[in-house]
Amino acid sequence: MQCSVLSIASACVLLGMASLDLRSATPLPMPGAYQTAASIGPDERAAASAAVSARAVQEKLPLKLLTIERVERQVVAGLNFRLRLRVELGGQPRMVEAVVYRNLQGQHQLTSWQWLLSRRTQ
Numbered sequence: 001m002q003c004s005v006l007s008i009a010s011a012c013v014l015l016g017m018a019s020l021d022l023r024s025a026t027p028l029p030m031p032g033a034y035q036t037a038a039s040i041g042p043d044e045r046a047a048a049s050a051a052v053s054a055r056a057v058q059e060k061l062p063l064k065l066l067t068i069e070r071v072e073r074q075v076v077a078g079l080n081f082r083l084r085l086r087v088e089l090g091g092q093p094r095m096v097e098a099v100v101y102r103n104l105q106g107q108h109q110l111t112s113w114q115w116l117l118s119r120r121t122q
Helices: 005-018 042-059
Strands: 063-076 078-089 092-102 108-116
Touching: 042 063, 042 078, 042 092, 042 108, 063 092
Parallel strands: none
Antiparallel strands: 063 078, 078 092, 092 108
């Protein structure tokens, strides 16, 4: 019986796959998908600050960033930051979801701003 190198390689791959416990394997992120940031660092703070500043100028409203609640990143030709922020508007805390694009030169642009309803901030 004759075995080719390809058949042996295929058998090794199948044996290796059979030995994996797929229930404990961590799924790989989808390319281009948003991923939750492990921590909030200078990049995330800069994106949040840029979002609040840009929205304050657009709406001619006094906005103040209170806290960054959640950050997700998406790698594109640059980075998208999807931010859940607590801001102060007219002395009242409000929740917002904003998307900020940071280009390859490090410039930020607010691309989306959505006020959220929250029992904690009403």
